[in-house]
Amino acid sequence: MNAPADQHPVTDPAALALLADDLRTVGYTVEGVEDVLGPVASAALHREEPLPARRATAGLVADAPGERVATLVRAFLLGSSVRRDAVDRALPTLGVAGAVRLGLLAAAGRGDSDEVRARVDLRPYAAFDGGGAVDWWIASDLGELATGGALRTDHVLGVGGASTTLAQVTVRDPRERVLDLGTGCGIQALHASRHAAAVVGTDISARALGFARFNAALAGLGDDRLTLRLGSMLEPVAGEQFDLVVSNPPFVITPRVEGVPAYEYRDGGQAGDAIVRELVEGVGAVLAPGGVAQLLGNWEVRRGEDWSERIGTWVEASGLDAWVVQRELQDPAQYAETWIRDGGTTPDRDRAAWDARYGAWLDDFASRDVEAIGFGIVTLRRPLSGPPTLRRLEEVTGSVRQPLGPVVSAVLAAHDALDRLDDDALAATHLTVAPDxxxxxxxxxxxxxxxxxxxxxxxxxxxxxxxxxxxxxxVGACDGELSAGQIIGALGALLGVPAADVAADVLPDVRGLVRDGLLLT
Structure with missing residues (x-):
């Protein structure tokens, strides 16, 4: 009952309406799943440890509280076989027959006790982005936890940590046209649909587009709002313009040698960090004036270089305003371990494959003198007119308060406002301290x-x-009553220093505080 190589769910609007009603009725939500599993099993499942969840969902009798949610958890999240009659109770209007037609389940027979297994991962998703709360169901390929084996190379990934990070950091002010480049299962397109008149999603994988189409329809998003196109990177939208581009591209740096699998969802098919470089340097071609591009990426840090040097050259070549935030820096060994495990290969399961792939990664990095690999968030913007004025590359590795989308919007707006203010105009401004x-x-x-x-x-x-x-x-005097210049004059008198000296000392830092939102205009 394994899925064929080209399998993805079927987009049937009438059947999907029944599915959505069933999932909502039985309480198959993030909160509903956590209630059934309990905090210990829920936390373990987030760590890819299924045993506590299997125990928590085992042995529930028909119509017991939580039994229907537990059936869906066992089938779609844990990859366990379940009885046909249990699934019919969990999907009372769609039923097993309807779920089979949609490509969600495979059934061994028609008897109540016959075995049913999931063909896809279908899970509730809840998040809070800059536009507010969202609540959907997302289908993707079954993962290693459910299948017990390594991922297939055309694996369609569900919502991971990187997806959530990008969704929360994306600006959410109204936009006419949004491009989700490398849409995968479609999660960024769904988020964008809430504040955009039209969304285009592209992907090199036809299977991924099939999942994205299914997820959009399950969320009630029609073809008039979301257009999906097959193709690599910017090729499917060449010559078009967008007000916002979001991308969680296939940025993982992968050795180009035999024996190292290339997974479509994470590997762009190029050597080193070239895929991110090309996107940073080229995305301006599809940005409308004032348009913003936000993407995640990796960049190599080579011997003798600061982390910002390499991506800094890409930014300069882009001709765009740019703000790069490095969130993490890994050495080559850490990086190799992360992504070999991500593909489902572990040293305890296949030591020979682990060692061979580990060595290939280390050799690949050594061939380019790579000492570390950075991960971070890149925000680019096409100026409305004139040359770019924003160049900011910084490292922020501590905890942040999500969603960051409104913060990014505010920083861009503050940069523009400050760019128009000379020191005299800034001195005439009345500032207040941000409430946080x-x-x-x-x-x-x-x-x-x-x-x-x-x-x-x-x-x-x-x-x-x-x-x-x-x-x-x-800052202590910034309550909005006095202008910045008046406060500077009072400080000069108090400290016995000419006001001009105080202004020269304070105003550059005030600009930084306004830019970062600690002071508000």
């Missing part, structure tokens, strides 16, 4: 004055800015 900002003072016992003053941001990127005496006094 606190001040921390560190003193040596017995000292009258603090050695260190930190302004700490509670939300967004959680920035901590060390402030000198003048800057701390300035």
């Amino acid at each position: 900002v606190t001040e921390e003072r560190y003193l040596t016992p017995g000292a009258a004055d603090p050695q260190v003053v930190l302004l700490r941001q509670g939300g967004g990127f959680g920035r901590a800015v060390q402030a000198g005496t003048a800057l701390a006094g300035f």
Whole structure:
């Protein structure tokens, strides 16, 4: 009862309406699944450990509380066989027959006790992005946990950590046309559909587009709102323009040698980090003026280079405004281990394959003098006119407060506003401290004055800015009543320093605080 190589769910709107009603009625939601599993089994399942979930869902009698949700969990999340009559209870209007026609299940027979198995992973999805809460069901290929084997190379991935990160960091202000490049199962397109008039999703995998079409229809999104196109990278949309481009591209750096499988969902078919370079340098061709592109990616850090040098050259070549945030830096061994395991190969299951692939990854990185691999978020924007004015490459490895989409929008808007303000205009501005900002003072016992003053941001990127005496006094007076210039004048009188000197000391830092949202105009 394994799925054929080209299998993906069937998009039948009438049957999908029945499926959605059934899933909603029985409570097959993120909250409903967690209620049935309990906190321990839920947490274990998130770590890809199925045993506690199998125990939590075993032995429930017909019509017991949670029995129908438990049946769906065992079938679609754990890959276990279930009785036909149990699935008929869990999908009371669609039934096993309807689910088989949709390509969701395979049934061994028609008897109540006959075995039924899932052909796809179908799970509830709930998230909170910059536009608010979402609640859908997402179909994808069964993963290693359910199949017990390595992934097929044309595996269609469900919603992972990278997908969630991109969805939460994407700007969500209204847009006319949005491109989801490398749509996969379609999750970014679904998010985009809530604030865009039209969405185009592209992918090199026909199977992925089949899953994306199914998921969109299950969410009630029609063909008039979402167009799906087959093709590599920007080729299917050449000559078009979009107001927003989002992409979780196949950025994983993979050795091009025999014996190392290339998975479509993560491998763009090029050597090193070329796929991300091409996207960063080329995406401007499909961006409308003022349009924003946001993508995740890896970049190599080669011997003798700072992490920002390589991607910095890509940014310069793009001709776009750019803000790059590096979130993680791995050494070659860590990177190899991560992605070999991701494909389903482990040292305890197949030591020879593990060692061969591990060695291939290390050899590949060594051939280019790669000492580390960065992972992060790239935000690009086509200026409305003139040359780019935003160049920001920074490392933020600590915890952040999601969703970051509104923060990204605010930072871009603040950059534009500050770009139009000279120091005199900024001095005339009335500023207030953002409500999530606190001040921390560190003193040596017995000292009258603090050695260190930190302004700490509670939300967004959680920035901590060390402030000198003048800057701390300035921020403390920003309640909107006095202009920045008036506060500077008062500080000069208090400190016995010319106001011009205070302004020269404080205003550059004030620009940074406004840009990052610690001070509001």
